[in-house]
Amino acid sequence: MPKMLRINMSTLEAKYESVPAKYLPLGGRALTSQIVADEVPPHCHPLREFNKLVIAPGLLSGTNAPSSGRLSVGGKSPLTGGIKEANAGGICSQKIASLGIKAIVVEGIPSEQGTWIAKVSPDGAEVLAANEYAGMGTYALTASLRERYGSKVGVICSGPAGEMMLAGAGVATNDGEGNSSRYAGRGGLGAVLGSKRLKAIVIDSPSTFGAPVHDKEAFMAASKKFATILREHAVTGTGLPSYGTNVLMNIISEAGTLPVRNFSNNGRFEHANDVGGESLAATAKARGGRVAHACHPGCVIRCSNVYPMPDGKICSPVEYETAWGFGPNLNIKDLDVIAKLNYICNDAGLDTIEAGVALGVLMEAGIIPFGDGEAAIAALSEVAKGTPAGRILGNGAEFVGKAYGVTRVPTVKGQGIPAYDPRSCKGMGVTYSTTPMGADHTAGYAVTANILKVGGFVDPTLPEGQVELSRNLQVATAAVDASGLCLFVAFPVLDNPEGLPTIVEMLNAQYNLTLTVDDVLALGKSILKTELTFNEGAGFTKAADRLPEFFYTDKLAPHNTVFDVSQAEIEGIFSGINPK
């Protein structure tokens, strides 16, 4: 029987309990958001005792379903003030599922100062005093825990940024080589972990593919079919394995919707190719690194990479949004500088997107110059030191804007806008505006139909059709985020009519169910409704469903567009899901 693990940081106890029936059909984001909605008062302080951090593998995690190793992390966000789910790759989701654990709930706050870790293995779970790890970077921490508990363990942890409760802090986990570089990055959930003084959770599981499957034969057939579907699509079969997510750099710049120099008025970066996936792949290979690297066993997409840096260290991976945030967004054209900034974030426990957007605002303020990589490295290095300047930066873009009097601050609900300018990729603008997560590209990735012509085409420069596009994607994404499948499966699923039914086949075979495609979409809607209701309780209204003012007033070249999707239409996006 599956079980839930409660780590109570007030009593310093870890206890298993049975899974309530209503949670049995849920996983990943469906489960984290439901537990948060059930157990966390929406108006609570995100860094005090009433918030909880919920960790859940997806429904298919721990099976042989290809690319199904996503781990969801949820809670009330210290960055947005609303509900949050962020998910990560790495090896932990499969290991947790293989231990028969549906969810780990971290709750309470110790009455005394100190630092603790939790250890979870087939023999049980316990909370251990671990003051020796206080303030440690995630690389050293993960290496130390792997040395102590074995090189196969998974580690979920916070860096110094999380311990300092900075709102830009993410939750880190590791790949098979021990790199603590897979991040449930967004929304400051690392600060929630830090507030509970739980530095790390060590997952010691002998098995990666140990989740029970009811009908193994049917499952294997569906799983194989799904792997073929992934391999045969141009994006998941060729583009991503060849160049990683950073294959997007040239594409988005060419499309004229790449945010450059803190979302200034040009959507193209003259040095895009210098920092794009093609250059990254060439440099990585030339230095003995890799592309087509898998962040967890059983991934057939393998969009990760291994980038050897000039100092001999490894940054793995350098993702598109990170390369954008530290590249074009800062007017930096040097991949080595980008990788270094990425590495600093990984080690400090910072979300790279929030850090990139925050550095862009810092440059807009004139505190450091656009294009100055060394100054950016120096500024970002302050975060782990806890200096005032570092704390400002580590609290994210909106915080930097307020500190330095900058009003061109690209955030929604307090969260930094990632690598797609909403003025000429308007479907993304709708997603940023309306997702309960704050500005989040993964919540409804309209780049598909807007730019990549996957799942149809909706002209990105026009307001028409964007709300419907974003809504459909947000519903589908919520369901995918419940499954544990990587969001990138959406590319073939949107183009291949066999895609979604095959996912349903896997779920039915695993859990002995008779779900239909409609049931899966209903799950997506149900997740969104749960999240929207939480946010209403936290005080959000539709007034928060808008972009920063400058996107409506300042045109973006080369299309010379502002964001002009009807606000009334935007505010009605979920009227069929959450009528209020």
Added chain:
Amino acid sequence: MPKMLRINMSTLEAKYESVPAKYLPLGGRALTSQIVADEVPPHCHPLREFNKLVIAPGLLSGTNAPSSGRLSVGGKSPLTGGIKEANAGGICSQKIASLGIKAIVVEGIPSEQGTWIAKVSPDGAEVLAANEYAGMGTYALTASLRERYGSKVGVICSGPAGEMMLAGAGVATNDGEGNSSRYAGRGGLGAVLGSKRLKAIVIDSPSTFGAPVHDKEAFMAASKKFATILREHAVTGTGLPSYGTNVLMNIISEAGTLPVRNFSNNGRFEHANDVGGESLAATAKARGGRVAHACHPGCVIRCSNVYPMPDGKICSPVEYETAWGFGPNLNIKDLDVIAKLNYICNDAGLDTIEAGVALGVLMEAGIIPFGDGEAAIAALSEVAKGTPAGRILGNGAEFVGKAYGVTRVPTVKGQGIPAYDPRSCKGMGVTYSTTPMGADHTAGYAVTANILKVGGFVDPTLPEGQVELSRNLQVATAAVDASGLCLFVAFPVLDNPEGLPTIVEMLNAQYNLTLTVDDVLALGKSILKTELTFNEGAGFTKAADRLPEFFYTDKLAPHNTVFDVSQAEIEGIFSGINPK
């Protein structure tokens, strides 16, 4: 005919226009809030072009009505995100009214960098380049402008904090001696002035009591009667003139509701008497300073003081909330340190309450020790320098809390809670929770009936009756804030049945009206409704009408109470005024 002055910082022009009929019966807060509601989009960025700063004398300002020189300043608050009215004493309200100006609207933002001032005189109004004043402290600025334009001018200005657009920045104005120490302090309106790069508005008026009065004889009779009412009440006739507002220090400590060491768990300060009004008056007099000082001509209450500091400079006045914020709240028992911190705020252009609360949170974080006056002075001195640490502090208490991971942060809607702990002065807790202004003691000063037994008695430690008390006070206060009368007239008005009718007599005689007492209360309700509606448009819901979490969980000695007024009752407080 009265007129309005628009200072357009986009075109750098100052132009008079006629007053729309609907604005003629309004003044002070009634007029600033109405113009903001009419002209400022509630969702706009408070520091970009669509926000406006509105300055309006009260209805009775510029007449011989006693203590009627309050100047209202309004706009969308960068601190709370909602509508804001803050009012100040000093000489400007009477001078503006005497020029026949109902309101000054500062709008737009210059397209170029630079610093400007506006000059307003009987000869007209103009915007002047004034780069020489950039970054100047308010004392030097005001002295320089008085030297340039004559010692009788009034100056409305921002300090460096406002120019840096820090959310703790207030709008400063001066008393008759030129001290730039009268503040429309709360809510960051100094940052709005700073965003418009209007460093100062110089009011050059030959007259202080030049506002037109329709029936002079009736007005003088009512005005004399009102002066007698003020002089005969114990608070306005004896307590405030003898010791200033800081007469409250011993009273509030004795009542057990004085916030001490960042709102920790004791409501009494063992050194209250060292920093209270009695000690202040004795020291001020011994050093050749003054009590019973009037902040503007014609004030019969004269609660201000002139406190000579050891360095030879003058701090005038040291108010109760300031003495509390830099005294008990920081565990500081030295009036000279308090005055020094007060002076630094005045010069930098900071709200003293927000700065005091912010320093308390900084001490809670352990960045500087509680009780260390020199460290507090050093920390506060960073604000005008614009260092990262100074910018954190200058952005207010909530910002400091987020920067340093502190969760005991006494704010409501982002604004610091002043000198009355809501756990055992529960009427104030209701006001903090519900006023559209964010935590603001002046919005509904329940200390009257809770502690001072003015206007009846409602036991401050019990939840019963507090919502009704706060509502009635909030309605009456809104009306008083429209009149230009100092809020302290509320003490005799609450106790003396002749008080409110006499105010109505003055208004009727001045404007040739036939208002009743009910009309005045209806005006108060109408103001609140306008403000609440703006805040809804800005995205506020009743979820924001609550205190920080720790007030509900951590008991305050000596009464050992938490804040326990029913949240349902609180959320219904304005159901008769703004049914939603």
